[in-house]
């Protein structure tokens with residue numbers, strides 16, 4: 212079954228595009244190689260690959276939420292269509308500034324604002340989720356800066372240098 216899926220070059224789990232020699236799907240973290248072990252437990256078979264840090268983890272060290280595999284450390288991220296939140300503020304100038312800094316570093320940031328989805332106002336937007344838990348109040352009005360999974364760690368390094376991250 213797995214061989215068949217690889218030939219089609221689509222992930223068997225999320226139908227995302229994969230390359231012929233990919234060991235895992237970069238979109239959902241599904242592992243195609245049975246031999247891979249958890250990076251924390253060298254004798255335990257890995258369950259998936261965290262889409263943020265690209266490390267394999269077992270079912271104790273990571274979790275599938277909304278079809279995407281995240282390690283315990285990275286399950287705090289808010290996820291939206293292949294992207295994760297790297298920064299949030301109610302100040303749109305600040306967000307635009309952070310976005311332009313990421314773009315200068317050849318990243319692909321995306322601004323997620325609830326104001327664009329007025330239909331969902333007052334309700335829970337299920338397209339945006341956080342693996343580790345429920346939404347809290349401030350999440351609703353926040354403008355979020357998202358980047359593709361593979362750019363999250365780099366984006367945070369850049370934002371860290373800018374000193375605009377709160378707390």
Ligand SMILES: [Zn+2]
Pocket residue numbers: 222223224225226227236237238239240241
């Ligand atoms: Zn996939």
Ligand SMILES: [Zn+2]
Pocket residue numbers: 261262263264265266281282283284285
């Ligand atoms: Zn991770």
Ligand SMILES: [Zn+2]
Pocket residue numbers: 249250251252255268269270271272
């Ligand atoms: Zn483990």
